[in-house]
Amino acid sequence: MTKPALDVLVVGGGIAGPTFAFWLHKLLPTAHITILERSPAPRLSGQAVDIRAAAVPIVERMGLIDMVKKYATTEQGIDFIGIDGKVAGSFPKSGDMEAQSFTSEFEILRGDFAKILYESTKSLPNISYIFDETITSITQTQTEKVEVTFKNHHPTQTYDLVVGADGQSSLTRRLIFNKNPKNKQEHLRRLGQYSAYFTLPSILSDTPFAAWYNAPHGRLILLRPDQYGTRRCYLGVTDSNLSRFDEIDDIMHNKGVEEQKKWFAKEFEGAGWQSERMVKGMMESDDFYMQEIAQVKMERWSEGRVVLVGDAAYCPSPISGVGTGAALVGSYILAGELSLHPDNISLALAQYEKHTRPFVESVQHLIPGAPQVANPQTETGIKVFNTVAWVLSHPFVTKFGGAMKKFYGWVSPAFGGTKWEVPVYGEGK
Ligand SMILES: Cc1cc2nc3c(=O)[nH]c(=O)nc-3n(C[C@H](O)[C@H](O)[C@H](O)COP(=O)(O)OP(=O)(O)OC[C@H]3O[C@@H](n4cnc5c(N)ncnc54)[C@H](O)[C@@H]3O)c2cc1C
Ligand SMILES: *[C@@H]1O[C@H](CO)[C@@H](O)[C@H](O)[C@H]1NC(C)=O
Ligand SMILES: *[C@@H]1O[C@H](CO)[C@@H](O)[C@H](O)[C@H]1NC(C)=O
Ligand SMILES: *[C@@H]1O[C@H](CO)[C@@H](O)[C@H](O)[C@H]1NC(C)=O
Numbered sequence: 032m033t034k035p036a037l038d039v040l041v042v043g044g045g046i047a048g049p050t051f052a053f054w055l056h057k058l059l060p061t062a063h064i065t066i067l068e069r070s071p072a073p074r075l076s077g078q079a080v081d082i083r084a085a086a087v088p089i090v091e092r093m094g095l096i097d098m099v100k101k102y103a104t105t106e107q108g109i110d111f112i113g114i115d116g117k118v119a120g121s122f123p124k125s126g127d128m129e130a131q132s133f134t135s136e137f138e139i140l141r142g143d144f145a146k147i148l149y150e151s152t153k154s155l156p157n158i159s160y161i162f163d164e165t166i167t168s169i170t171q172t173q174t175e176k177v178e179v180t181f182k183n184h185h186p187t188q189t190y191d192l193v194v195g196a197d198g199q200s201s202l203t204r205r206l207i208f209n210k211n212p213k214n215k216q217e218h219l220r221r222l223g224q225y226s227a228y229f230t231l232p233s234i235l236s237d238t239p240f241a242a243w244y245n246a247p248h249g250r251l252i253l254l255r256p257d258q259y260g261t262r263r264c265y266l267g268v269t270d271s272n273l274s275r276f277d278e279i280d281d282i283m284h285n286k287g288v289e290e291q292k293k294w295f296a297k298e299f300e301g302a303g304w305q306s307e308r309m310v311k312g313m314m315e316s317d318d319f320y321m322q323e324i325a326q327v328k329m330e331r332w333s334e335g336r337v338v339l340v341g342d343a344a345y346c347p348s349p350i351s352g353v354g355t356g357a358a359l360v361g362s363y364i365l366a367g368e369l370s371l372h373p374d375n376i377s378l379a380l381a382q383y384e385k386h387t388r389p390f391v392e393s394v395q396h397l398i399p400g401a402p403q404v405a406n407p408q409t410e411t412g413i414k415v416f417n418t419v420a421w422v423l424s425h426p427f428v429t430k431f432g433g434a435m436k437k438f439y440g441w442v443s444p445a446f447g448g449t450k451w452e453v454p455v456y457g458e459g460k
Pocket of ligand 4: 374375378
């Protein structure tokens with residue numbers, strides 16, 4: 032008996048989409064996979080992302096760990112900068128695979144990682160990419176097929192399975208799971224932070240450490256080194272009063288990059304430290320990207336023959352430090368379960384959810400009060416936060432490694448606390 036050749040459409044060519052395609056091709060080579068990406072080329076912007084704990088063996092099994100090491104950012108740790116512009120606390124890399132600190136041992140720019148994944152899938156037989164295209168409707172037919180219509184040049188097509196890997200504001204999710212497909216906030220747990228990412232030139236005083244600087248009114252500058260001699264900047268605005276974001280939320284969804292930059296420039300007026308450098312760098316940058324910091328929470332990740340993976344289904348938010356890890360774990364398990372049950376898709380989708388949920392639940396657990404606790408509104412709040420950073424980074428405290436291990440485990444279980452085993456599919460079994 033030959034297994035049926037599955038026809039799969041993957042919406043989104045970021046991290047989850049290509050990873051899923053890689054694994055499905057490896058474990059079920061007869062499957063035909065089309066990856067749809069709305070931008071004209073792979074999107075390569077962003078800061079460093081971490082590959083930690085459970086995700087490491089998956090990247091190893093893909094044969095990509097040496098490549099990830101080759102592209103590793105040069106970050107040696109993180110400094111917390113006080114209001115006076117001086118270093119208030121310094122955290123070097125832990126060098127310990129079991130208990131990684133704020134700077135993970137596998138730090139790679141999101142764009143470099145997305146490129147590695149694209150390069151390692153684009154020429155595989157039975158995988159094809161379509162850029163500059165998106166979906167407009169998804170209809171499940173009685174014959175257990177899914178009919179998809181496209182926005183640009185492609186004619187209506189029928190698939191056995193549609194995988195939504197289209198990120199935090201997933202259109203696939205809105206079309207299938209929303210009460211109102213236009214509502215981008217349905218299924219979001221809003222965390223009260225809006226952020227901007229961009230690249231800017233280095234200056235002489237930059238160090239191999241990342242710099243974290245809080246300014247009053249919930250403003251954060253996080254400046255990180257990369258291996259290209261430039262810096263990756265993250266600007267965050269945090270407020271538990273969500274009305275502060277009405278304007279930027281509207282701009283983000285309905286206006287262009289120039290208006291988005293202007294909002295951040297206005298917010299960072301008079302923020303102190305190197306804020307003027309950041310704003311200038313942002314205005315001149317050509318890779319600006321912004322997003323709302325939020326988690327995606329869903330009761331189910333599949334409906335019939337449409338399934339979500341990565342940020343689309345369970346974005347843990349960048350402040351969890353494991354957005355990429357969750358996308359890797361979920362895509363791997365989805366591909367693995369489909370390869371075990373190619374003739375019973377609903378069983379495969381149920382098994383994917385059963386195995387992935389406990390992991391997702393552990394990584395979606397954030398430090399109590401995050402992100403507000405790390406982004407105080409007042410100068411006094413910032414001083415308290417900096418004092419905590421100073422105490423924790425004191426040699427006397429770091430010497431008792433166990434205490435730090437506990438602290439990192441408390442910040443996020445993904446930093447080494449959880450002992451969650453990744454299932455093994457295929458030849459490794
Ligand atoms: C440009 C960019 C920069 C980022 N920078 C950072 C960062 O610095 N730090 C961090 O922690 N996280 C960052 N993220 C988020 C991070 O990539 C994800 O949390 C994580 O890697 C999960 O990946 P994903 O594939 O599920 O989602 P994403 O990486 O968001 O990928 C989704 C992909 O789907 C595409 N897409 C979206 N809608 C459609 C549609 N309707 N049709 C077709 N394609 C669509 C997008 O263009 C994108 O390529 C960034 C995401 C993007 C897109
Ligand atoms: C591609 O798919 C076809 C049919 O589904 C299959 O016969 C073929 O072996 C696949 N190619 C590779 C290289 O796996
Ligand atoms: C929340 O923010 C809005 C807009 O910035 C402001 O008008 C309102 O007074 C704030 N509410 C509280 C309770 O601070
Ligand atoms: C798929 O698996 C489920 C659960 O094991 C089973 O109840 C169902 O009959 C199976 N469907 C098919 C078409 O084999």
